[in-house]
Amino acid sequence: MILLETRELTKRFGGLTAIDRVSMHIEEGDIVGLIGPNGAGKTTLVNAISGLNPPTSGRVMMFGRETTGFTPERMCRRGLSRTFQIPIPFPKMTVLENVKTAAIFGNKAGKVDDPVAHSREMLAFVDFPLAEDTISEKLNTVQLKRLDLARALASHPQLLFLDELASGLSEAELQDMMKLIRKISGQGITILMIEHIMQLIMSVCNRLVCIQFGKKIAEGATAEVARDPAVTKAYLGDASISCPTA
Ligand SMILES: Nc1ncnc2c1ncn2[C@@H]1O[C@H](COP(=O)(O)OP(=O)(O)O)[C@@H](O)[C@H]1O
Ligand SMILES: [Mg+2]
Incomplete structure (x- = not known):
């Protein structure tokens, strides 16, 4: 089953065509x-x-419906969740608070009963190496990427x-x-x-x-x-x- 499809997707930044009629599927x-x-x-x-x-032209279809x-x-x-090439967490928040934000705001209301427990589960799932109360601005790049992954997973993605x-x-x-x-x-x-x-x-x-x-x-x-x-x-x-x- 096709989960995601792009049709002739194009993105221009001024005179630069950064993506040019890309059609692909997942x-x-x-x-x-x-x-x-x-x-x-x-x-x-x-x-x-x-x-x-958002794209300049072309279409995005996810789970068979248009999401352009x-x-x-x-x-x-x-x-759909994603991580970033350069992750930027809320710097003054703890690791747990960052994931909790995603657990609360990234899910439909009522999906997560206990955001703290769910966030702890996500941190454990990604083998996060530091204590959950570590302030996020102290993390190195590798730790930031794991935190970003835990955050992305906290919203129950089907596609990542x-x-x-x-x-x-x-x-x-x-x-x-x-x-x-x-x-x-x-x-x-x-x-x-x-x-x-x-x-x-x-x-x-x-x-x-x-x-x-x-x-x-x-x-x-x-x-x-x-x-x-x-x-x-x-x-x-x-x-x-x-x-x-x-
Ligand atoms: N927000 C933006 N404004 C202007 N140009 C951009 C922007 N984002 C990316 N670009 C340009 O689009 C092209 C593709 O960039 P990018 O998608 O980051 O490449 P990749 O991820 O494959 O390394 C590059 O020439 C980049 O400079
Ligand atoms: Mg890139």
Whole structure:
């Protein structure tokens, strides 16, 4: 079953077409990798779907209904959560309070009986390494990303977007993150992840969508897309990323 579909989705910033008529889809149970060189338009695509920065033209369909231009709150209550490339929590609030905010405001009224207990469950689920009363501005990047993930999960998403969740992790942390992504998928949550780390993409994603200069250049099964000459060329043209077939 198709959970989400974009049709000719386009986002322009003045004269720059950051995403250009992108049509793609996500099926129930997928872990889709959204790949492409820096500046390709990956975050812009996620922002256009999730409502943070609505599209200029084109359509978004979620669970078979049109959601084009919906606000992030509305998308969240319909079952879409996302994390951010650079997470920004409420800095003066504790870790628990940050997750609690999502547990209270990210769900339909009455869905969560006990927001504190639910928030603790989410922090435990993501193996949050610090005490729940730690002030959020004290967190390092890796801890911030785990908190952001706990927050995103607190609203009971059916579909979860992850924006470079694994960047900056050590090898051991990367292994933990792979396990965590599989654990989330095992809960029945469909995932779209923007990712550069090929080891992670190749081991967890069943499908890939590759964009370059705002245009989709490939979509399909992971192994096929990874050996697609257009994809390899896009990556070889960007010295900061290793070739996916290497
Ligand atoms: N809010 C914005 N205003 C103007 N230009 C933007 C904005 N957001 C992104 N862009 C531009 O859109 C292009 C795609 O950016 P982005 O989606 O962040 O790429 P990626 O996530 O693939 O690295 C870049 O050229 C970027 O500078
Ligand atoms: Mg980005």
